[in-house]
Amino acid sequence: MVELLKQNLVIEPDIQNFMGFVLLAVKSLGGNQFSATSSCLQIVASLRLAGAGTGLPLPVTLLLEDSQLTVHFGQGVASSVVDLKDSPEAGIVEQLRLHLQQSTEIADPALLLRRNAEMIRHLDETRIRTEKEIEIMQQTLAKRQEELGESIRNAETDPLTGLLNRRAYDERLSTGFQRTLRQRDEVLSLILFDLDFFKQINDEHGHQYGDAYLIKMAQAMLHSIRDGVDHAIRFGGDEFAILLYANKDIACNKAMHVLSQMNNKVSIGIASLSADEPGERDMQNFIHRADVALYEAKRAGRGRVVVDTWHPDGSITWAHFLPDSK
Structure with a gap:
């Protein structure tokens, strides 16, 4: 050949x-x-x-x-x-x-000039077409990312209140708990809320009023936390939580603010984890501490904040905080 x-x-x-x-x-x-x-x-x-x-x-x-x-x-x-x-x-x-x-x-000089001109034209057209295609691809990618973000937000959001749901709570609590254990300057407080006599309120005033009451609770929580730092959650029904990156004193002040916004008709339990007060290094026990504090608030008469304190010998005591009207 x-x-x-x-x-x-x-x-x-x-x-x-x-x-x-x-x-x-x-x-x-x-x-x-x-x-x-x-x-x-x-x-x-x-x-x-x-x-x-x-x-x-x-x-x-x-x-x-x-x-x-x-x-x-x-x-x-x-x-x-x-x-x-x-x-x-x-x-x-x-x-x-x-x-x-x-x-x-x-080579014919005139032919060379024409050939070069055509090649330049073709390259310019290719560049313009490619830039346009890249722009379209970037717009499409941005749209897909926005749709994905919206899908994730919908999957993690309570549709009534706009707060995070239980699925998002599990993920953020696990991440925050592990981060607090790794970093000595990190503090995490778990605040659990239970609306007092919500079923009675719902039965007496109707579901529409009950929904508005839940939304009011959500707004009170959101106004008490830092956007993009702390997290407000609705588990479902009348149960709520806040993951607060602050110590128990600040957590207590935030909880008291929510309590006052809800006419002192919320029972609240708080547990904290920090280098100064390490407490139990197991996440389930950490949750249990906050849950027990909430139960103590309800047992003691509701409408109050109960903060648990972990002691080096493993014992736990509770401090009760009542609104001014009580």
Whole structure:
């Protein structure tokens, strides 16, 4: 197999010149020029479909394989030009190859300028098209990310109050608890809330009033915490929680604020974890401490805040905080 000619077809004159060289090769090798002309017309159509003459360089090769003259281009596409009766002599083939090589090396300045201009145009169009495609992709990606974020928020949000739900609570509590254990300057308080006599309120005033009451509770909690730092949660029904990155004194002040906003009709239990008061290093026991403090608040008469204190000997005591009206 001999490579007789290799070119890049950038503009229309390149196609015409290449086909002229192909017909010259057919004549030099003693092929049927009439048959080759018919083949060349089909090859030209195929080359244009492949992008020849559009400003994008399309590599094309003229090969002699035994007694067959073929044109190769694109992704391995091969088109037969003509079948020769006999395999040409090596000297004739080499002479033809050198002639075609020299002919393509003689550059017409005007043709070069036109070819360069077309290539620049094609590159500019490609750049503009690519930038537009990238912009569209970025917009699509941003939209998908927004949709994903919205989906995650919906999966983690209580639909009535807009607070985080139990699923989000489990994840954030686990993360916060582990972080507090790792970092000595970190403090975590778990505040549990239970609306006093909510079922009675709901039964007496109706579900619409009950829903508004739950939303009021959620707003009181949100106004007591730092957005993006602490977390307000509704477990369901009349049970709520706050994960507060602060010590038990601050947690107690926040809880008292919520209590006052709800007309002192909330029972609240608090447990804290810090370097000064490490407490139990097990998350379930930490939750149990807050739960027991809440139970103590309800047992002692409701409408109050109970803060548990862990002692080095493992014992726990509770401090009761009552609103001014009690």
